[in-house]
Amino acid sequence: MVSDKQLAANRRNAKRSTGPKTLAGKSTASRNALRHGLSTPSKLNGPLPLRYEKLATALAAGRAPKADMARLAAELRFHLNQIENSRLFQLRMAMAAMDTSFPCPGIEELEGRALLALASEMAKLERYARRLRSRLSKVMKALDAN
Amino acid sequence: MVKSKSDPGIPADVIEIFGPPAVLPHRVEDFYRLLKALAQAYLPREMADWCYLWDIAMARTEVRQIASAKLATIMLHRERAAIEIVRTDSLRFVGADPHALTGRDIGLDTYDLSGEAKLDLPKTYAILDSFDLSHDAVLDVAYILASPILAPLEALSFTNLGIARAAAQDLERRHERLDRRNFHGGAPAIVGPENYVTQPRIARRARSDAGAVKTDDASDTASASDGRNTEGHITAARQISGAE
Numbered sequence: 001m002v003s004d005k006q007l008a009a010n011r012r013n014a015k016r017s018t019g020p021k022t023l024a025g026k027s028t029a030s031r032n033a034l035r036h037g038l039s040t041p042s043k044l045n046g047p048l049p050l051r052y053e054k055l056a057t058a059l060a061a062g063r064a065p066k067a068d069m070a071r072l073a074a075e076l077r078f079h080l081n082q083i084e085n086s087r088l089f090q091l092r093m094a095m096a097a098m099d100t101s102f103p104c105p106g107i108e109e110l111e112g113r114a115l116l117a118l119a120s121e122m123a124k125l126e127r128y129a130r131r132l133r134s135r136l137s138k139v140m141k142a143l144d145a146n
Numbered sequence: 147m148v149k150s151k152s153d154p155g156i157p158a159d160v161i162e163i164f165g166p167p168a169v170l171p172h173r174v175e176d177f178y179r180l181l182k183a184l185a186q187a188y189l190p191r192e193m194a195d196w197c198y199l200w201d202i203a204m205a206r207t208e209v210r211q212i213a214s215a216k217l218a219t220i221m222l223h224r225e226r227a228a229i230e231i232v233r234t235d236s237l238r239f240v241g242a243d244p245h246a247l248t249g250r251d252i253g254l255d256t257y258d259l260s261g262e263a264k265l266d267l268p269k270t271y272a273i274l275d276s277f278d279l280s281h282d283a284v285l286d287v288a289y290i291l292a293s294p295i296l297a298p299l300e301a302l303s304f305t306n307l308g309i310a311r312a313a314a315q316d317l318e319r320r321h322e323r324l325d326r327r328n329f330h331g332g333a334p335a336i337v338g339p340e341n342y343v344t345q346p347r348i349a350r351r352a353r354s355d356a357g358a359v360k361t362d363d364a365s366d367t368a369s370a371s372d373g374r375n376t377e378g379h380i381t382a383a384r385q386i387s388g389a390e
Contacts, residue, residue: 052163081165085168088169088170107170108172111214113219120298123302141316
């Protein structure tokens with residue numbers, strides 16, 4: 001049982017230390033609950049890595065009026081690639097955490113074990129990927145249509 | 147597109163734009179080999195085609211990854227399977243009572259079917275190796291024991307096969323669309339299969355507008371098979387009507 005004096009001290013201390021104070025700290029704390037950010041809707045016309053800008057240009061070649069649509073396709077591919085990279089990162093982490101003491105498994109067996117451990121996580125990521133793929137498929141078809 | 151120096155099958159700009167594939171290092175070579183084989187089969191014409199091919203290659207690589215996982219699962223269960231077989235297969239241990247075998251006899255410190263087995267691994271593997279683990283029966287039993295765990299992997303594999311199939315279908319349909327468009331010379335009046343019907347109708351209407359003689363089936367077929375010459379047909383029809 002906590003004494004009244006201790007309780008009061010705890011509350012005083014909590015008031016003094018709870019929450020980030022600086023703007024940078026608040027910005028960091030605002031991302032505490034962020035896991036992968038894949039469920040947020042993609043922002044159109046956001047900055048893209050250079051190679052995806054090149055992809056947008058290549059997709060728009062010969063279809064000048066559909067440059068926006070080509071950029072959207074490139075953007076969706078970028079998000080899809082993010083999911084794939086996230087999946088790869090998780091797989092690598094799981095493989096690194098595997099016990100390889102005895103008997104030392106081959107790389108494929110290790111990969112298999114890691115994938116097995118991550119099966120449910122992979123299925124969750126697949127949900128986001130499916131949504132993006134469906135959107136991308138429609139955009140690609142629209143890009144070809146007259 | 148410029149062909150890459152390292153891999154003549156895949157253009158350098160494709161490799162540059164798509165970047166390194168999101169696969170483990172030991173699968174990268176397989177991935178590019180598969181992509182190259184797909185490119186030879188589907189003959190990509192522009193970057194959009196490469197997008198589809200890339201998706202197919204990624205999905206197929208993932209299917210192979212999952213196959214490894216399935217194999218690993220079965221291999222992990224082979225010890226339990228071997229123990230089950232050792233316990234029940236009296237033919238292979240003539241003179242020994244299989245029910246008298248304890249976990250300790252085959253390298254288990256503790257053995258409980260429902261719980262986790264704590265293994266004295268070097269001893270277990272030495273004994274299991276002497277039982278010929280490549281024996282089909284061991285792997286069959288291991289597969290049965292592992293099947294509840296394999297279910298989510300089967301689902302993932304099925305999803306990826308679906309992705310690969312959908313991308314391949316989309317690519318084939320795209321090529322059909324482009325072929326049809328090129329065949330008709332530029333953008334067709336109406337997109338879709340109706341196009342084959344509407345083009346001769348357009349030509350026939352143009353000819354009748356120009357006062358040409360009524361077209362027969364043969365000329366319909368001719369205009370249908372060469373829709374891009376619709377303008378030419380109109381001109382020809384005008385010339386015919388003028389001559390008549």
